[in-house]
Amino acid sequence: MFERSGYHFFTFRGIDVAVSPWYMLLMAFFAFGGLLRAGGGASGAELQYGLLLVIGVTVSLLIHEFGHAFVSKYYGLRPSILLHGFGGLCAHEPADSDGKDAFIVFAGPGIELVFGGLCAVFGWFVLPQLGLSPPVYSVLADFTNILIWFNIVWGALNLLLPIWPLDGGQLFHLLLRRFMPEARAQELALKVSIFVLIPVGIIGFMYLKSFFVALLAFFLLMNNINALKAGQQLVARQAKVRASDFQQELFEEAEAALADGDVREAYRLCHQLRSTGDMPAKMLDRVWEILTVTAVEMERFDEAKSYAKRAPDTAAVKQARARLETQTA
Ligand SMILES: [Zn+2]
Known part of the structure; x- marks a missing residue:
């Protein structure tokens, strides 16, 4: 539904962040929107506020998406982040349980x-005590x-509104799945989402x-109706891979060899x-x-690098x- 790719922005802790052209357009609108409303009478204050808005919104979206990304990385699901025309997206490999999904x-x-x-505590209690000069104070x-x-x-609406595929809609669907068969949970989650989207769009x-907001509600509504008609799967589940007896045996032998200091055998x-x-x-x-x-111990450095x-x-x-590092330096 939303864009799926963009330009690489930066990488933090192994998590890639990309930005789509529509996001840049949206930010340009935030930055210069004030000027447009002021009827072209370029005012420095409006432009300054627009820039603060762009930085503030981007920082907030990144914090939100990194919340998803750190937990999915913790579960080994290789997350990546995209800032797109309607906000942010954290894509990751499917988790193997509803509990993990809910936490992500x-x-x-x-x-x-x-x-x-924390920002509220800072803004209301700390900032006024700092004795800053009026221009600096007003910017901060x-x-x-x-x-x-x-x-x-945005955090509260995202969490509380049962709109698919926003976070609240995903949590609502995961909750329904606990009480009814998946097909029924899927249908009910989408119907509730559609029911909520109509007043949200109007308001x-x-x-x-x-x-x-109206455009976003409209897009989501169309997407929800299509998903409902198509009976689209709302969660992807990673198949749980179980170790075979043979694998378990080899694994235990390798651990034992390593514990004995038999590096070659463990390898x-x-x-x-x-x-x-x-x-x-x-x-x-x-x-x-x-x-x-073991490859490092055996001084097979090139091989060790690809394992590392x-x-x-x-x-x-x-x-x-x-x-x-010291070997190759
Ligand atoms: Zn989210």
């Missing part, structure tokens, strides 16, 4: 509300107010005079294990870790990486 979804608005609360107060307003309002247009067993095909993510992580550590890229950030892997 909740973390976005959750972290945003906490951040908004404007900026803090944007952060408070945006994080608390946005008539009372808030927000073309943006050999992990290689053999890798050739057995799919295995649980946790087991695979450990296999990459053992391969990294796939291994999780454990103390042993970090140590092995540090040794690789």
